[in-house]
Amino acid sequence: MFVIPSADDLVTFIQDFTGSTNTAEIQKCIFMAELSMRNIELPALRCDPYDPVNIGVADQNGRIPIPGDMNKPILFFKQGSQFNASGTGGGTVGVSQITLSILPQQSLSVGMIVAGVGIATGATIVSFVSSYVINISAANTSTFSNEKIYFSTTGNASSQTGPWIVYDRIGDRDIITQSMIAQLYLQPVNVPAVIRGKFSEVGQKYEFLPYIAEGDLINMYYYKAWPLLFSPTDTSGVTVQNNAVLATWPEGYVYATLREYYIKRHNDQDAQVYQAKFNEAWQTVEDQNNLGKWSGGHTRLTSVWQPRQYRQYNIK
Numbered sequence: 001m002f003v004i005p006s007a008d009d010l011v012t013f014i015q016d017f018t019g020s021t022n023t024a025e026i027q028k029c030i031f032m033a034e035l036s037m038r039n040i041e042l043p044a045l046r047c048d049p050y051d052p053v054n055i056g057v058a059d060q061n062g063r064i065p066i067p068g069d070m071n072k073p074i075l076f077f078k079q080g081s082q083f084n085a086s087g088t089g090g091g092t093v094g095v096s097q098i099t100l101s102i103l104p105q106q107s108l109s110v111g112m113i114v115a116g117v118g119i120a121t122g123a124t125i126v127s128f129v130s131s132y133v134i135n136i137s138a139a140n141t142s143t144f145s146n147e148k149i150y151f152s153t154t155g156n157a158s159s160q161t162g163p164w165i166v167y168d169r170i171g172d173r174d175i176i177t178q179s180m181i182a183q184l185y186l187q188p189v190n191v192p193a194v195i196r197g198k199f200s201e202v203g204q205k206y207e208f209l210p211y212i213a214e215g216d217l218i219n220m221y222y223y224k225a226w227p228l229l230f231s232p233t234d235t236s237g238v239t240v241q242n243n244a245v246l247a248t249w250p251e252g253y254v255y256a257t258l259r260e261y262y263i264k265r266h267n268d269q270d271a272q273v274y275q276a277k278f279n280e281a282w283q284t285v286e287d288q289n290n291l292g293k294w295s296g297g298h299t300r301l302t303s304v305w306q307p308r309q310y311r312q313y314n315i316k
Helices: 007-018 023-037 172-180 244-248 250-264 268-290
Strands: 055-057 070-079 083-091 097-102 113-116 125-128 133-136 144-152 164-169 194-202 205-209 217-224
Touching: 007 023, 007 250, 023 250, 055 113, 055 144, 070 194, 097 144, 172 194, 172 205, 244 250, 250 268
Parallel strands: 164 194
Antiparallel strands: 055 217, 070 164, 070 217, 083 097, 083 144, 097 133, 113 144, 125 133, 194 205
């Protein structure tokens, strides 16, 4: 496979190809190219939905903050009742430790996910100094006290009691409208083992139907945002030397950069040539996603488990 190992190598390649000696100009063209590729969906950009950092813990309103590195959701799912315990405590910013003032009713164990105000996303229990003092895997993001702290199973194993729910994404208007009548429905009864639910972005959090309880775990599978190689405001011009897109889809970088270079040089004919090459490379990626080769699933508009009609609800 053709590989361009680093950002500097990409600049050298473009300079050799075009004959340019202006490094700063090439870097700016790469940055412009990156802006046109920022929503690309590549296998290398998919997260691990079983990694604790990608398992959301519901707050008291049944909502989960949108991950800061999310580009586009793929699939969210809930593997049954996995929430174990909650207590009250505090911690200090930059310290990988929490101190409980009120112990949870259930016992805690190493490996559990820890969540709450001031606690880093994906933090887990590493060891116990005492029943009240717990070492965790990541430093606290802020200082906090007398806050509710959630302790959850890792989400790697499905609950044996269910229900197992797979969530489809709908619009924010739809989630708000349908949540207003959600209380008119009974809990799902007489349904297959896997239920089809819904989720959407409301503000800066995700909301779910059927409702999820405080402390529930949601495995989030999504395409991640990726760091740009060059920043126009950085004096050095380099943000990072490599990323998943350059490592797995170098043709996108090459064609998009050449397009921006010739646009800047007011050479419309060559710019159109490389725009066409870029479009063809992009379409190849899109075709693989649509065919399910990379997305790893079907493209039906109906559920693979049950009809689209929502038979899992009985009206009172």
